[in-house]
Amino acid sequence: MRLQFLSRFTASPALRRAARAYKNAWKRFYFWPLHALRKARFEKLGLDRRMPLAIAAVNLASDCKCRHTSHYVPLSRETIRELTAGNDRKNVASLFGATAAVIDLDTFANFDAWRVQVSRATSGKYHRSANKARRMGYSAGIVGFNSYHRSVYELTGSKFRRSKGLLVWAALIAPPASLVDTKKPPVPPVCLEHWRYCWGAFKSTEAGEKLVASAILIRTGNVVWIQRFIGHGDALKDGVTKMLIFDIMQWLLARAEPGTQGIRYLLHGSIEEGSTGLFDWKRYLGFKPMLLDSASPS
Ligand SMILES: [Zn+2]
8 A cells, every 4th residue: 555655656747857856956966067077178179068969870890700709899888888878868968978089080081181180270289299209219000919018007107197187006106027018019900890909109219119108999890999098208298199199090091901991980088088188189189079879780
């Protein structure tokens, strides 16, 4: 009897409306900082957060029979889930979740088309920075997975504060002796649609090459997402991160290697995450807020 009474009680439209208003008020209060950040950043991009956003039809190619499917597909799905959490509206940015930062690679015929856009957005600053790094003896290329473990640890700890917050542990604790640079060469991917590539930027010195920036890209179907992108604190002013992203974009947009063909989207976290510096970096490189739709077969 009591339960019946309760169910009648909660079935009352007025009470349901009040409960919904209460829940939304709390959600708004809790998500207000994120909401304010989104509003400001969307305005900087010349967008209104209430306007419909472009939709990225993500296809993770999970029907592939390769041995990487069981690893990269769930990993990518998890990343996508984080970027679509709270996305209860179909065509506008979510109120209570982050918005994916995406470059639709199909909008660029080649690397030059992208580079011209970046130069326009930065008055040539990024291009000049990348060229400065090259002149100073830096270079970038694909390296073997985890082949610079120790160097990555050291460059992670080269700055106390990173664009996504504090990374004190690596700055305070010396790398364990077991962490070594094996410098293993890269292995070609087994599957062209599911792979992980590590990129490194190096400074040539008399003692040899020193790793100064590192990036990890994961491809799953028609999406490539940036799992890591980090530079050494001392080398940032030389433009190494600009050089590294320029080289990665040249490789992706050349579409010369079979593994780089058929990639539609480059995903780099969210518009709302991190410092203003990180947001500006994405904005200048052409990352835009997009809604990820993985409802299509994936
Ligand atoms: Zn595969």
